[in-house]
Amino acid sequence: MARGAALTIAPPAGHRRVLPWPGLLALAVVVAVLGTAAAGLVAAAGHGASLPRLDYVFGLLRFTAFQAALSTVLSLLAGALVALALARRTRFPGRPLLTAVLNLAIVLPSIVVVLGIVAVFGRAGWLAEALRALGLGPRSWLYGLPGILIAHVFFNAPLVARILGAALASVPADEWRLARHLGLPPAAVFRLIDLPVLARELPGAAALVFLLCFTSFAAVLALGGGPGTATLEVAVYEALRFEADFGRAAVLAAIQIGVTGVLAALALGAGRRAATTLPSGVAAVRPDAESATLRWLDRTVLLAAVLFLGSPVLAVLGKGLPELASLARPAVGEALRASLVVAIPAGLLASLGGLGLSLLTRTLDSAGRHGAARLVRTGTLGALAVPPIALSAGLFVALRPVADPFALGPAAIIAVNALMTLPFAMRLVEPAVLRAGARYGRLAESLGVTGLARLRLVEAPLVAQPLGVAFAIAAAFSLGDLGAAAFFGTGGFVTLPVLLYQRLGAYRTDEAAAVALLLATLVLALFALAALATRRHREAG
Amino acid sequence: MLDIDRLTLRYPDWVGDYSLRVPEGALAALRGPSGGGKTTLLNAVAGFATPVSGRLTFRGQDLLPLPPAARPLSILFQEHNLFPHLTAAENVGLGLDPRLRLSTAQRAEAAAALDAVGLGGLGPRRPGELSGGQRQRVALARILVRRRPLWLLDEPFGALDPGLRCEMIGLVDAMRREQRATVVMSIHTPEEVAGVADMTVTIESGRVRTD
Numbered sequence: 001m002a003r004g005a006a007l008t009i010a011p012p013a014g015h016r017r018v019l020p021w022p023g024l025l026a027l028a029v030v031v032a033v034l035g036t037a038a039a040g041l042v043a044a045a046g047h048g049a050s051l052p053r054l055d056y057v058f059g060l061l062r063f064t065a066f067q068a069a070l071s072t073v074l075s076l077l078a079g080a081l082v083a084l085a086l087a088r089r090t091r092f093p094g095r096p097l098l099t100a101v102l103n104l105a106i107v108l109p110s111i112v113v114v115l116g117i118v119a120v121f122g123r124a125g126w127l128a129e130a131l132r133a134l135g136l137g138p139r140s141w142l143y144g145l146p147g148i149l150i151a152h153v154f155f156n157a158p159l160v161a162r163i164l165g166a167a168l169a170s171v172p173a174d175e176w177r178l179a180r181h182l183g184l185p186p187a188a189v190f191r192l193i194d195l196p197v198l199a200r201e202l203p204g205a206a207a208l209v210f211l212l213c214f215t216s217f218a219a220v221l222a223l224g225g226g227p228g229t230a231t232l233e234v235a236v237y238e239a240l241r242f243e244a245d246f247g248r249a250a251v252l253a254a255i256q257i258g259v260t261g262v263l264a265a266l267a268l269g270a271g272r273r274a275a276t277t278l279p280s281g282v283a284a285v286r287p288d289a290e291s292a293t294l295r296w297l298d299r300t301v302l303l304a305a306v307l308f309l310g311s312p313v314l315a316v317l318g319k320g321l322p323e324l325a326s327l328a329r330p331a332v333g334e335a336l337r338a339s340l341v342v343a344i345p346a347g348l349l350a351s352l353g354g355l356g357l358s359l360l361t362r363t364l365d366s367a368g369r370h371g372a373a374r375l376v377r378t379g380t381l382g383a384l385a386v387p388p389i390a391l392s393a394g395l396f397v398a399l400r401p402v403a404d405p406f407a408l409g410p411a412a413i414i415a416v417n418a419l420m421t422l423p424f425a426m427r428l429v430e431p432a433v434l435r436a437g438a439r440y441g442r443l444a445e446s447l448g449v450t451g452l453a454r455l456r457l458v459e460a461p462l463v464a465q466p467l468g469v470a471f472a473i474a475a476a477f478s479l480g481d482l483g484a485a486a487f488f489g490t491g492g493f494v495t496l497p498v499l500l501y502q503r504l505g506a507y508r509t510d511e512a513a514a515v516a517l518l519l520a521t522l523v524l525a526l527f528a529l530a531a532l533a534t535r536r537h538r539e540a541g
Numbered sequence: 542m543l544d545i546d547r548l549t550l551r552y553p554d555w556v557g558d559y560s561l562r563v564p565e566g567a568l569a570a571l572r573g574p575s576g577g578g579k580t581t582l583l584n585a586v587a588g589f590a591t592p593v594s595g596r597l598t599f600r601g602q603d604l605l606p607l608p609p610a611a612r613p614l615s616i617l618f619q620e621h622n623l624f625p626h627l628t629a630a631e632n633v634g635l636g637l638d639p640r641l642r643l644s645t646a647q648r649a650e651a652a653a654a655l656d657a658v659g660l661g662g663l664g665p666r667r668p669g670e671l672s673g674g675q676r677q678r679v680a681l682a683r684i685l686v687r688r689r690p691l692w693l694l695d696e697p698f699g700a701l702d703p704g705l706r707c708e709m710i711g712l713v714d715a716m717r718r719e720q721r722a723t724v725v726m727s728i729h730t731p732e733e734v735a736g737v738a739d740m741t742v743t744i745e746s747g748r749v750r751t752d
Contacts, residue, residue, distance in 0.1 A: 439621040442589050447683075448610030448639040457641055461626035 023360025026353035027376065030383070030422070033415050037391050040398025044250035052248045057255065064231040067145060067220075068213035071152035075209050078153055079160025080198060082305050085298035086161070087168045087194075088289050092299070094306055101309040105158040107527050108313075109480025110151070110218040111497045112516040115504055116312025117150055117223070118142070119319055119513065126315060143225030151219035154309065156209045167201045168194065179287050186288035207267035215260055215387040218482040218497075222504060232256040233389045237487060246397050253390035264385035316520070320513030327514050335499040336518070339479055342413050342495055347475030349418035351467050354425030358433040359459070366437070381423050388483035391416050396487065409488035413495075416484035421474035428470040429463060436462040465533050472530035476523045496522075543586075543691060543723055548595035550585055550747075557581050557747035558595075563723055563740070565600070568714070570734045571727040573744040579727040580619075582744060583693045586725070587616045599691055599723075610639070614691035615684040619699060622680035623668040629655060629679045630664030636683040654682035658712060674698075674705050678712070685716060692717065694726040698733075710737055 082102075086095065105113070120126050121142045142150075171193060179189055217233045224230060230238070232252055239249040288294055326332070357376060364373035395412050399405045405412070436459055444450070444458050482497040489498045496519045503512035543563040550557040557578045563569040571579045584590040586597060588609035597604045604612050615636075623632045627641075633651040634643045643651070655664055658678040668676050677697055684692060694713065698706040714737045717724050728734055731741055743750045 440624060442587075442609070442616075443618065443622060443624070445589070445609045446587060446616050447635050449635060450610070450639070453640040457627070457635070458624060461624075 020360055020363050022352075022356030023358075023363070023376075024356075026356040027360065029349075029353070030380075030419065033395070033419055034386070034391075036398045037386075037394025040394040040396070040400075041250045041254050041390075044246040044397040045254060052251055057252070060230060060232050060235050060252070061255070061259075063229060064214060064233075067148050067152075067229075067231065068210050068216075070145075071149055071156065071213040072206055072210045074149060074153050075156035075160050075213075076202065076206060078157040078305075079205075080164055081301045082157065082161040083164035083168055084190075084194060085301040086165055088286055088294060089298050089302065090289070092302055094302060097310075098302060098306050101306060101313065102158040102161060104313060104524075105154055105309050106162070107476070107523065109482070109497055109519055109523055110155065110216075111222065111480070111482045111500050111504075112316060112520050113154055113312060114151055114219055114222045115500065115509070115512055115516050116316045117147065117154065118504065119315035119509060120311045121147070121150060122509075124509075126311065143223055144229045147223030147225065148216075148220055148229065151223055152213045152216060154312065155216075155219070156212060157305075158309065160205050160209060163205045164198055164201055167197050171197060176286055180285070184287055186291045186294055189286065189288045204267065207263065211260060211263045211267050211385075214263060215256070215389075217387075217389055218501075221482075221486070222501060232259075233387055233483075236389050236393050240393055240396060241487065246400075249393050250397060253387075253393045256387055256390050257385070260387055261382070261385045264382070316513050316516050318513075319510050320515075320517035323510045323514040324517070326511045327518055331494070331499065332496075332515060332518070335494050335496045335515070338410070338489075338493050339495040339497075339519075339522075341410055342417060342481075342485065343475040343478040346414045346417035346421065346478035347471045349414065350421040350425040350474035350478075351429065351470040353418065353422055354429040354470055355433065355459075355463060355467055357422075357426055358430040361430065362433055362437050366441075377426075380426050383419050384423050386419075388416050388420055388481070389487060391419065392484045392487040406488065406492075409493050412488045413481075413484045414478075417478035417481050418474070420481075421477050424477070425470035425474050428466050428473070432463045432466040433459065469530040469533050472526045472533070476526035476530075479526070480519065480523050542600065543725065544596070544598045545582075545586070545749075546596040546598075548582075548585055548592045548597055550581060550590055551593050555747065557585075559585070559744075559747070559749050561742060561749045563725060566717075566721050566723055567739040568717060568724040568726065568734070568737060570731070570738040570741040571725065571744050572729075572731060572741060577745045578747040579744050580695055581747070582749075583616065583695050583725065583727065586612075587614060587693055588612055612691075613689050614693055615687050615689045616693040617677070617680050617684065617695065617697040619696050622697075623676055625668050627667070628664060629660065629666050629668070629671065629682075632668070632679055633664075633683045633686055636687040650686055651682070654685045655679070657685060657716075658682045674701050674709065677701070677709060681709075681712065681716065685720070688720065690720075690722055692722050692724045692726075694724065696727050696729065699729060706733060710734060713737075 082098075086092070086098070089095070092098075118125065122128065123142070125142075175193060179193060184192065214231075215233055216231070217237070220229070220231045220234045221237065224234060232255065236249050236252045236256065239245045239252065357380060361373040361376050364370070364376070392412065395416070396405045399408055399412070440458055440462070444454055449457055479495075480497060481495075482501060485495040485498050486501065489495060494502070496515055500512050500515045500519065503509075503515065542565050543561075545559050545561040548557075548559045555578075559578075559582050561569070561582075571582070573579055581590055585592055586604070588604070588607065592605070599613060602613070623629075624635075627635070630648070630651050631641060633654055634641055634647065637643060637647045637650065652661075652664055655661060658681050660675060660678050660682065663671065663675065668679070671679065680697075692713075698709045701709065710733055713724070713726075716722075726734070726738075727744075731738075734741070740751075
């Protein structure tokens with residue numbers, strides 16, 4: 001009662017003298033980057049020399065939304081089928097393999113996946129060869145809508161399966177016991193237990209997937225195949241890179257930021273309801289696991305998932321491994337260096353910025369200024385709504401009058417990637433910062449441990465591990481980024497994803513696969529490191 | 542003397558209004574139901590909860606304008622009294638220098654304090670390697686080196702078994718007699734502090750009732 005009341009009014013008051021300046025500095029950098037980009041867009045759009053025609057904009061919007069909607073429906077269907085099959089087949093022998101492939105699909109850089117899809121479904125891919133062996137003449141069908149849909153389902157169905165799987169696992173074991181006791185038939189189990197859980201999660205998942213597909217860049221750029229299948233994101237890129245049409249790029253980018261902003265707000269609203277359940281972690285025995293029909297359906301679904309998700313990965317391995325010698329070329333070494341020059345500072349900026357902002361929100365909260373704290377949190381999450389290409393376009397046109405944008409390329413790529421990964425970093429670091437404050441804030445304040453000493457003695461050791469995880473994940477995302485890197489990268493500064501894209505475009509698929517292997521290895525190593533640190537952190541308490 | 546005079550704390554669903562005088566060098570035990578406001582009172586004296594009205598003085602000095610670390614007191618919480626990533630010796634050392642830049646003499650003082658609470662030689666251990674009772678002993682050692690004249694103990698041994706609890710209260714009693722400290726301590730049952738407490742008051746619904 002008294003204690004609870006004290007907590008809601010003034011959460012542990014022990015943070016009044018934690019330095020707010022790291023957070024203020026991070027906030028200033030975020031605002032400066034976003035402000036520069038916005039100013040650039042406004043100025044360029046204001047020129048109005050070549051405003052795009054309305055029917056052109058509508059066409060772009062229509063196709064962008066159409067492919068995103070179709071991708072979302074397919075991803076939700078496939079993801080739900082896989083989640084249900086995994087929930088029912090707790091002893092499926094391929095389960096560990098499928099779980100690994102699902103995780104892989106979520107973390108692999110999109111351009112690596114695109115390469116794998118080309119290697120399987122492309123003109124000279126495995127599927128075409130198999131069809132040819134059967135005497136069926138292969139036709140070119142991948143580039144355009146089919147390629148975009150395949151890539152988007154590859155990226156997002158695993159994400160949906162993970163979200164829905166966690167929700168299904170949160171059904172209490174008592175409910176399953178009751179269902180078995182009452183002898184519910186499979187159809188009733190689905191209607192009475194699974195469906196309500198899925199229905200609760202679907203709006204949030206749908207909004208998230210739609211947003212991701214709406215702003216997808218690498219897949220559409222590499223697999224889109226022409227102006228008829230361009231999305232806003234790709235149109236902005238092409239307007240700037242190939243036609244130097246700043247006015248058009250600015251207007252399209254502004255439209256996209258507006259649309260994604262609304263979508264992100266919807267996703268956030270829908271996601272909040274979805275995130276209220278916790279997985280119990282106990283695999284319950286479901287009464288419908290015995291149904292023979294469902295057993296065959298589930299096995300088919302799981303096998304198809306393993307094949308669909310596994311074959312592009314295998315194709316990259318199969319094409320890349322024999323070509324590993326090509327990695328000795330100087331271009332690869334330079335691209336590796338460029339990638340590290342981007343990923344390491346971006347990871348550092350995102351993780352330290354996340355720490356600074358977390359300290360700031362905590363200080364604001366304990367000073368009773370919850371509104372300001374919420375503003376900082378929502379603002380950071382809002383970075384997710386700014387598409388990287390639109391942001392890059394803004395920076396590009398803003399920098400152009402004062403300096404050569406390509407000379408500032410590395411700095412701009414770092415800034416865009418740090419900003420894009422900041423929400424993830426904050427989400428990882430903030431709970432640890434809050435926990436450190438709730439547990440030890442009063443102790444620190446009663447002992448007079450303040451300022452830098454407090455950061456060194458209290459927060460740094462307690463937050464070190466989540467901070468390291470945030471760094472690894474932010475660096476991994478930045479390593480795989482094709483958006484900003486393609487935008488600002490030129491002959492002089494080519495990162496691994498850009499090199500991969502260039503080789504893919506030049507039909508040097510085998511060499512591209514070798515680069516993809518190198519890139520995937522780096523990214524997976526970072527994610528493995530992060531997973532290891534998280535597990536040790538959890539075990540340590 | 543610690544003088545708490547109509548110290549009022551207001552929350553949306555709860556009001557505390559405390560008056561209590563603890564003579565110099567006395568040990569005052571606070572009993573009462575959980576949720577009755579013992580912790581809130583100690584938090585207010587320590588500076589973690591801000592009263593809306595009333596007076597709070599110790600030896601005639603007004604404590605209310607002072608930030609927590611500047612108040613002439615040491616506080617022991619129910620839990621989380623030690624930083625888990627610092628050794629026992631370092632946790633004690635924080636009481637000597639909040640920046641933890643310790644001279645040789647200060648290190649020796651911290652070690653001596655650990656000796657005094659019966660933890661000689663355990664200085665290099667981290668809290669995770671100590672038992673619950675040992676952890677509270679480390680926190681008591683820190684109170685010793687801080688040499689503040691007023692000690693606030695918030696059910697510090699509630700998590701320990703009764704025998705150990707008795708032993709710890711004996712240790713506190715010896716410590717406070719040696720340093721002539723004034724002690725305010727919340728407890729579960731009066732038996733815990735029989736023969737040790739100079740006065741026992743009940744706190745219920747945010748008010749002090751002298752027995």
